[in-house]
Structure formats: structure tokens, C-alpha cells
Amino acid sequence: MKRLDELRKNIDAIDDEILHLLNKRAEYVIEVGKIKQKSNRPLYVPSREKAIYDRLVKKNPGPFPPNALRSVFREIISASLSLEEVQKISYLGPEGTFTHLAGIKHFGLSSKMISARSIPEVFEDVEKKRADYGVIPIENSLEGVVNHTLDMFMDSDLNICGEIFIEVNHNLMNKSGVFEDIKRIYSHPHAIAQCRNWLNNNVPNIQIFEVESTAKAAEMASKDSSAAAIGSEMAEIVYSLKVVHRGIEDFANNFTRFLIIGDVKPEKTGNDKTSLVFSVTHEAGSLYSALKAFADSDINMTKIESRPSKLKTWEYVFYVDIDGHISDPMIKKAIDSFTGNVSFFKILGSYPKGEK
Numbered sequence: 001m002k003r004l005d006e007l008r009k010n011i012d013a014i015d016d017e018i019l020h021l022l023n024k025r026a027e028y029v030i031e032v033g034k035i036k037q038k039s040n041r042p043l044y045v046p047s048r049e050k051a052i053y054d055r056l057v058k059k060n061p062g063p064f065p066p067n068a069l070r071s072v073f074r075e076i077i078s079a080s081l082s083l084e085e086v087q088k089i090s091y092l093g094p095e096g097t098f099t100h101l102a103g104i105k106h107f108g109l110s111s112k113m114i115s116a117r118s119i120p121e122v123f124e125d126v127e128k129k130r131a132d133y134g135v136i137p138i139e140n141s142l143e144g145v146v147n148h149t150l151d152m153f154m155d156s157d158l159n160i161c162g163e164i165f166i167e168v169n170h171n172l173m174n175k176s177g178v179f180e181d182i183k184r185i186y187s188h189p190h191a192i193a194q195c196r197n198w199l200n201n202n203v204p205n206i207q208i209f210e211v212e213s214t215a216k217a218a219e220m221a222s223k224d225s226s227a228a229a230i231g232s233e234m235a236e237i238v239y240s241l242k243v244v245h246r247g248i249e250d251f252a253n254n255f256t257r258f259l260i261i262g263d264v265k266p267e268k269t270g271n272d273k274t275s276l277v278f279s280v281t282h283e284a285g286s287l288y289s290a291l292k293a294f295a296d297s298d299i300n301m302t303k304i305e306s307r308p309s310k311l312k313t314w315e316y317v318f319y320v321d322i323d324g325h326i327s328d329p330m331i332k333k334a335i336d337s338f339t340g341n342v343s344f345f346k347i348l349g350s351y352p353k354g355e356k
């Protein structure tokens, strides 16, 4: 026992040191905040945050786990930023959605999360300055793209200033945590589809109802002891549910990608992505000529989606993601030759790539 006491004493001494250093760090951050406010610069600096994480993860000798290091510094930076100003983050709600989880994963618990009822409402919250940033889903690795989000970018002047990846794990949850209590199950159609095999094999006789979000399903289960919901860990916490079965999704590697929208234009980090939208004329080879500009500059295209333009029947806009930052000379060059081949063109943002 003497050894145990001794070890705990050492831990206490280190905690005191960490506490002292956290406050010292906070003092510097307050100074940085004053300089940024004076020179009218954005307080949230995604490129700097990424540089901090990357440097520390690279430097970490262990045994402290790298992912936990990221989470610890996420909260240190979130709390530090709140000393400059609490950041208001609008997200596609209600509370407990995967978008809520994504917002907290990125901005930390010291930000103020504002639940919006729809994707257009998230855009409006940021446009009307009710929120500093917005978080919206853009695509799921199994279900594909969220068209509504893509369409919103046509009319909005907001930038994409970051992306967040969340691994989607679905849990079957109810009030008691007892399987036998479940008489019906609620969830979003995507979540139900992603757990179809598990549901067929394990609950073939229980009726399943579709509702508008996994969070709504969790809320309903929290008010009805014979109901269960399929949803995120966040919903479990927010609605005080108990997990009956964890991880009931049929496929591993189920990720959803979320975008952060706002006014800032993040600086280059060296590991960035650029999103843009364009349309081409109805001529043979016009799409090919546009995209050739990227191929000629050796630029990797990570995504292309087409959507109806909505202005003219059978005209389309193309959403493209490429590796790199708009300030990279090769990208600048490609975009200059690219614009000669398109009838409409808009850069949606250059931003640090999200951690998967």
C-alpha cells in the first residue's frame, strides 16, 4: 500500500503541474485573442489548431494514446478559445444527432451548441450571425451524398472552413436497458437501413417505425418504456437511455462526413482540400475539358457529384473536391485554365482535411 500511496502522490504532483501550465497557457491565449480582436482577425483558426494536434501527435512518445491526446487538446483549445469568446455553433438538430456529436468532436464542450431544425436554418443562423459557424452533414460512406446540403451552396456566400468525419455506430437503446421491454423500435430510415441484417436476425417480430432523426427516436423512447430507439451514443446521453445492444450496424467502416460553414477562409496547412462547383455548356467534351485542367496539373480529384442546376431543365452543376489549397501555385494554375472551360464557377472553400 505504501507504493500505491507513493504513486498517487506523484500523480497529484504532476496534476498540480498540469494545472499550473494550463493556466499559464490560458494567459497566453488571452493575449493572442486581444491581438486578433484588435486586428479584426477571426478568433477560431483551424490551420493553427491542426498544426497543434499534428505536432503533438507526432511528438508523443507514449504510452498516452494518440487519439486521447487529440481529445484532451480539443478540450484545452475549446476552453482557451472560450476565454477569447465563446463560439456559437449551429448544427442540424435536435440534440443528440450525429451532427451534434460532430460539432462537439470538432469545437469541444466549451462552445455553445445551437440546435437548428433544418439544413437551411443552419445556413441562416450563420448568415444572420446568430451563430459563428454551422455544422451540416454532407455524405455518408454507405448512403451517399446529402443533396440538400449540396444545393444550399449554390445560393450561399458562406465558405466551407472545415470537415469532420464521424464513425457511425448505431446502438439499440431504451429506458430500462432490458431487451424484453421492447415492443417497438423507432429510428431514421438511414439508420434502419444500416442495421437491416441485425434487425432481421435479432428482432424479426418487433415493429419498426421511421421518424425524422435518430435523436427524435431517442426522445420518443425516453417517454415510452415499451419503445426503443436506434441512435448515437450522444442520444443515449442526452435522453438518459440505456444501451441494450451496442454497435448493431451491418457494415464496419460506416463514416459520415460533415462540413463546417462560416465566414473564415482557413490558411494553408499542407494537408488541405478544396471544394468547388461549376457548370459547363452542352457541348461534346466540355466536362472532359474542364476536368482535364486538374489532370494536367497532377491534381487529385477526390469527389465529383452532379446535381440539377434548378435554373434550366436538364442543366447540371458539378460539385468537385480536389486535394490541395487554393493558394497552391498548381491549383491556382489549374483553376485559371479551368475557368476558360466552364459557364459558371464558384470556390466553396479550402480547408484542412478532417481526421478519419
Ligand SMILES: O=C(O)C(=O)C[C@]1(C(=O)O)C=C[C@@H](O)C=C1
Pocket: 029, 032, 033, 043, 044, 045, 046, 048, 049, 052, 076, 077, 078, 080, 081, 084
Ligand atoms: O493561436 C491562436 O490564434 C489562438 O487563439 C490559440 C488557440 C489555442 O488554444 O492554441 C485557440 C483557438 C484557435 O482556434 C487556435 C489556437
